[in-house]
Amino acid sequence: MLNLSLLTDLYEFSMANGFQKDLPDTRATFDIFFRKVPDQGSFVITAGLQQITEELPFSFTADDIAYFRSLHLWDEEFLNFLATFKFDCHLRAIPEGTPVFPRESLMTVEGPIAQAQLLETLLLTILNHESLIATKARRMTFAAGNRPIMEFGARRAQGPQSAIYGARAAVIGGVASTSNVLAGKLFSIPVAGTMAHSWIEAYPDELTAFRQWAKYYPDNSALLVDTYDVLTSGIPNAITVFKELRAKGHEPVGIRIDSGDIASLARQARTMLDAAGFPKAKITISNALDENIIESLLHQGAPIDNFGVGEKLITSASAPVLSGVYKLAAIEQNGQLIPKIKISDSREKVTIPGQKQIYRLYHQGTHDAFADLIALADEDVVDQHHLDAFDSNPLSVSKVQKLTEFDAQPLLKPVDLKQTAVSPLEIQKFSKQCLAELPDETKRLTNPDTYHVYMTTKLAKMQDELINVN
Amino acid sequence: MLNLSLLTDLYEFSMANGFQKDLPDTRATFDIFFRKVPDQGSFVITAGLQQITEELPFSFTADDIAYFRSLHLWDEEFLNFLATFKFDCHLRAIPEGTPVFPRESLMTVEGPIAQAQLLETLLLTILNHESLIATKARRMTFAAGNRPIMEFGARRAQGPQSAIYGARAAVIGGVASTSNVLAGKLFSIPVAGTMAHSWIEAYPDELTAFRQWAKYYPDNSALLVDTYDVLTSGIPNAITVFKELRAKGHEPVGIRIDSGDIASLARQARTMLDAAGFPKAKITISNALDENIIESLLHQGAPIDNFGVGEKLITSASAPVLSGVYKLAAIEQNGQLIPKIKISDSREKVTIPGQKQIYRLYHQGTHDAFADLIALADEDVVDQHHLDAFDSNPLSVSKVQKLTEFDAQPLLKPVDLKQTAVSPLEIQKFSKQCLAELPDETKRLTNPDTYHVYMTTKLAKMQDELINVN
Numbered sequence: 001m002l003n004l005s006l007l008t009d010l011y012e013f014s015m016a017n018g019f020q021k022d023l024p025d026t027r028a029t030f031d032i033f034f035r036k037v038p039d040q041g042s043f044v045i046t047a048g049l050q051q052i053t054e055e056l057p058f059s060f061t062a063d064d065i066a067y068f069r070s071l072h073l074w075d076e077e078f079l080n081f082l083a084t085f086k087f088d089c090h091l092r093a094i095p096e097g098t099p100v101f102p103r104e105s106l107m108t109v110e111g112p113i114a115q116a117q118l119l120e121t122l123l124l125t126i127l128n129h130e131s132l133i134a135t136k137a138r139r140m141t142f143a144a145g146n147r148p149i150m151e152f153g154a155r156r157a158q159g160p161q162s163a164i165y166g167a168r169a170a171v172i173g174g175v176a177s178t179s180n181v182l183a184g185k186l187f188s189i190p191v192a193g194t195m196a197h198s199w200i201e202a203y204p205d206e207l208t209a210f211r212q213w214a215k216y217y218p219d220n221s222a223l224l225v226d227t228y229d230v231l232t233s234g235i236p237n238a239i240t241v242f243k244e245l246r247a248k249g250h251e252p253v254g255i256r257i258d259s260g261d262i263a264s265l266a267r268q269a270r271t272m273l274d275a276a277g278f279p280k281a282k283i284t285i286s287n288a289l290d291e292n293i294i295e296s297l298l299h300q301g302a303p304i305d306n307f308g309v310g311e312k313l314i315t316s317a318s319a320p321v322l323s324g325v326y327k328l329a330a331i332e333q334n335g336q337l338i339p340k341i342k343i344s345d346s347r348e349k350v351t352i353p354g355q356k357q358i359y360r361l362y363h364q365g366t367h368d369a370f371a372d373l374i375a376l377a378d379e380d381v382v383d384q385h386h387l388d389a390f391d392s393n394p395l396s397v398s399k400v401q402k403l404t405e406f407d408a409q410p411l412l413k414p415v416d417l418k419q420t421a422v423s424p425l426e427i428q429k430f431s432k433q434c435l436a437e438l439p440d441e442t443k444r445l446t447n448p449d450t451y452h453v454y455m456t457t458k459l460a461k462m463q464d465e466l467i468n469v470n
Numbered sequence: 471m472l473n474l475s476l477l478t479d480l481y482e483f484s485m486a487n488g489f490q491k492d493l494p495d496t497r498a499t500f501d502i503f504f505r506k507v508p509d510q511g512s513f514v515i516t517a518g519l520q521q522i523t524e525e526l527p528f529s530f531t532a533d534d535i536a537y538f539r540s541l542h543l544w545d546e547e548f549l550n551f552l553a554t555f556k557f558d559c560h561l562r563a564i565p566e567g568t569p570v571f572p573r574e575s576l577m578t579v580e581g582p583i584a585q586a587q588l589l590e591t592l593l594l595t596i597l598n599h600e601s602l603i604a605t606k607a608r609r610m611t612f613a614a615g616n617r618p619i620m621e622f623g624a625r626r627a628q629g630p631q632s633a634i635y636g637a638r639a640a641v642i643g644g645v646a647s648t649s650n651v652l653a654g655k656l657f658s659i660p661v662a663g664t665m666a667h668s669w670i671e672a673y674p675d676e677l678t679a680f681r682q683w684a685k686y687y688p689d690n691s692a693l694l695v696d697t698y699d700v701l702t703s704g705i706p707n708a709i710t711v712f713k714e715l716r717a718k719g720h721e722p723v724g725i726r727i728d729s730g731d732i733a734s735l736a737r738q739a740r741t742m743l744d745a746a747g748f749p750k751a752k753i754t755i756s757n758a759l760d761e762n763i764i765e766s767l768l769h770q771g772a773p774i775d776n777f778g779v780g781e782k783l784i785t786s787a788s789a790p791v792l793s794g795v796y797k798l799a800a801i802e803q804n805g806q807l808i809p810k811i812k813i814s815d816s817r818e819k820v821t822i823p824g825q826k827q828i829y830r831l832y833h834q835g836t837h838d839a840f841a842d843l844i845a846l847a848d849e850d851v852v853d854q855h856h857l858d859a860f861d862s863n864p865l866s867v868s869k870v871q872k873l874t875e876f877d878a879q880p881l882l883k884p885v886d887l888k889q890t891a892v893s894p895l896e897i898q899k900f901s902k903q904c905l906a907e908l909p910d911e912t913k914r915l916t917n918p919d920t921y922h923v924y925m926t927t928k929l930a931k932m933q934d935e936l937i938n939v940n
Contacts, residue, residue, distance in 0.1 A: 161631035163477060
């Protein structure tokens with residue numbers, strides 16, 4: 001793997017240089033959070049923590065230092081710092097697969113301010129990307145109900161690594177398999193796929209191409225039936241080959257349709273396959289699918305067993321950016337913690353100060369989550385079951401909310417950089433458990449109900465005071 | 471770097487297995503082309519060839535073979551082929567930075583059919599990504615006129631490698647610099663950047679933060695003025711520090727505005743800076759800019775010197791996918807070349823058969839290109855100056871076009887896998903020369919005029935015959 005320590009915006013180094021000189025003993029806490037959910041959804045599925053643990057701790061090579069020197073921006077004192085610093089940042093993160101809401105810290109970084117500043121770009125790049133794809137995959141798998149989705153977008157991904165980690169994130173978000181062999185090998189996720197049109201075209205005719213496939217893959221023959229004409233050529237030829245397979249003791253897997261009017265073709269294909277004695281042959285659909293098309297096809301009653309999704313998932317094409325940000329929440333000088341805020345003309349962009357913890361609130365004694373709560377890290381929330389709070393949404397009216405009879409679970413956990421990689425399929429399972437705890441109304445694809453994220457009174461007061469001081 | 475030989479869709483291996491057994495001596499030619507230009511533009515800027523030459527030739531490690539074996543999909547004969555094949559594919563490509571049009575082969579791959587099939591996914595992933603970003607960068611630099619654009623989208627890119635190669639592609643497409651230090655180091659492209667809001671917030675007040683910056687970067691002080699309030703705090707404080715700098719013999723670089731009503735703030739900032747004696751202090755603008763916003767700001771007469779662009783460029787957010795495809799064009803068996811076609815119900819999706827060459831046609835004796843021409847590779851086009859042709863657009867009416875008094879330049883060149891990397895800035899320069907040759911009407915951002923791509927009569931006839939045979 002390429003060493004990504006240098007995947008940092010130049011200004012992070014310029015700032016680190018100043019911080020290292022002006023504030024050498026200052027420690028800082030940064031929060032990573034987002035304000036808006038892609039596709040007007042209600043939540044994001046976090047992902048990317050594993051890749052971050054693989055890249056940390058970070059350090060610079062002699063070659064890197066030589067490159068810095070060539071930029072003529074910084075003095076030897078700073079270059080020496082970059083060559084020799086001892087990594088001393090502490091990360092806390094909400095585990096991968098958890099549904100998270102706007103303004104909640106997905107991750108916090110506490111450490112010497114210069115070091116912590118240098119981590120901004122890399123952490124955001126990874127978390128923004130993987131969480132974006134996991135979130136899109138969750139939307140698609142929700143639309144598909146219990147039907148498996150296969151991810152096969154590699155060729156349309158924004159570069160090779162985006163294809164690889166995108167496939168991992170897609171599994172976290174719920175897809176069953178990927179076509180991407182490298183992702184399959186690296187992350188032990190199921191790989192799948194059948195044939196492309198080029199297989200059919202390489203033979204004199206479709207029937208010959210199907211027969212040769214069946215010869216090599218008698219137990220894995222899913223045939224692509226739309227190279228010439230689905231109904232007059234593809235399916236009749238597939239049925240011929242399926243009968244030949246059965247005569248030899250093999251059962252066919254099914255067919256794939258990649259073009260045309262899917263709903264109508266799937267219905268006619270089903271009828272033809274059933275009539276020919278293959279009611280168990282599965283129908284797989286692909287062709288620029290997204291959650292809306294999947295929902296619409298199933299709403300029309302199309303008899304589809306599996307979906308293959310490409311570019312709309314691997315790039316989250318309808319909303320290709322998750323805008324996670326990295327904001328200073330506090331600094332520590334001479335043992336004293338000083339909360340920090342970013343003020344803006346736009347009320348929405350004001351940050352939440354202080355070292356914090358995020359809690360999921362459940363109706364007491366149940367697994368039914370009804371809201372989240374942002375508190376200062378030193379507040380006791382778990383032992384309380386009643387609390388006054390304020391909505392953390394800066395666009396909501398600021399009035400006291402009485403939260404009663406709840407159990408609270410902290411979401412931010414310390415990150416062990418040496419943690420063993422967990423299989424994305426395991427994370428998918430965990431994610432499904434978390435989702436089961438959320439209200440159905442907040443999981444709708446369209447117009448989801450707002451899931452409230454509250455702030456404790458103490459935190460709301462701190463924010464208010466800092467707004468008025470600045 | 472991660473070995474990307476395995477970045478392949480599973481079905482490529484399954485097909486290669488069959489091809490290796492059924493067509494062991496067959497060679498194939500595949501074309502890479504696209505049908506639609508992102509953002510309703512007229513052309514794509516090609517990019518990605520350099521990364522492809524770094525990944526090729528490809529081969530598999532013993533570890534890869536062990537993984538293949540664990541999938542229980544293929545026999546030992548095929549695994550042995552994968553472990554031992556000698557790379558024998560020949561690539562031709564249109565050089566990076568060239569504007570290319572729909573249906574033109576950006577790249578062709580000729581080689582043993584099993585090997586050539588295995589290259590599909592990796593080649594597409596790289597070309598689709600880098601060409602997409604280069605094309606978006608070209609749109610933005612076109613909108614910005616001669617004002618420099620800095621790329622600083624790393625944190626919103628679709629993963630780390632997407633940020634790195636995206637920065638390279640952005641330079642090919644015309645941006646002047648990147649904030650991405652790793653891209654700067656790897657590709658020798660200029661790096662730039664100033665400070666983030668966290669610099670300001672880390673100090674007791676904005677003036678102190680600006681002063682400390684000026685202390686460390688007296689000749690590189692571009693100050694971010696919107697942390698608190700641009701007009702009442704940021705600019706007055708910047709002017710104070712600029713005067714202090716000048717008193718010490720340094721000239722300030724300028725200011726950056728990252729929020730608020732940019733057109734109005736830039737105008738007022740210009741007035742304040744001029745009045746204070748800093749008419750040369752530059753105004754840099756950022757905040758979710760794309761080509762439309764840049765055009766609109768300049769149309770309003772906003773006095774902007776530089777633009778900083780982030781997520782809208784590094785993800786090509788308004789059109790995040792370039793749908794390049796890899797299609798079989800011909801096979802060679804027993805020394806005979808057999809053209810191949812992919813038929814589809816949709817006229818648009820029918821492919822152009824045969825081994826081909828792409829020509830740019832110029833009015834004779836000039837550098838003014840007026841159309842492109844797709845010909846069979848063995849046709850003599852360069853020595854002709856008059857030709858009958860057909861529009862290659864399958865949606866156009868099929869009638870003979872008389873092309874007269876032209877010079878033709880072939881665009882597809884053999885790829886040397888050992889070629890030395892060319893600096894993206896050099897490629898940018900080449901790209902600008904190519905663009906200067908195109909008609910202005912085809913370079914418009916909105917409603918560009920169609921630039922015609924013709925096919926020779928021989929090629930059109932071949933396509934027609936193959937459509938009617940199938």
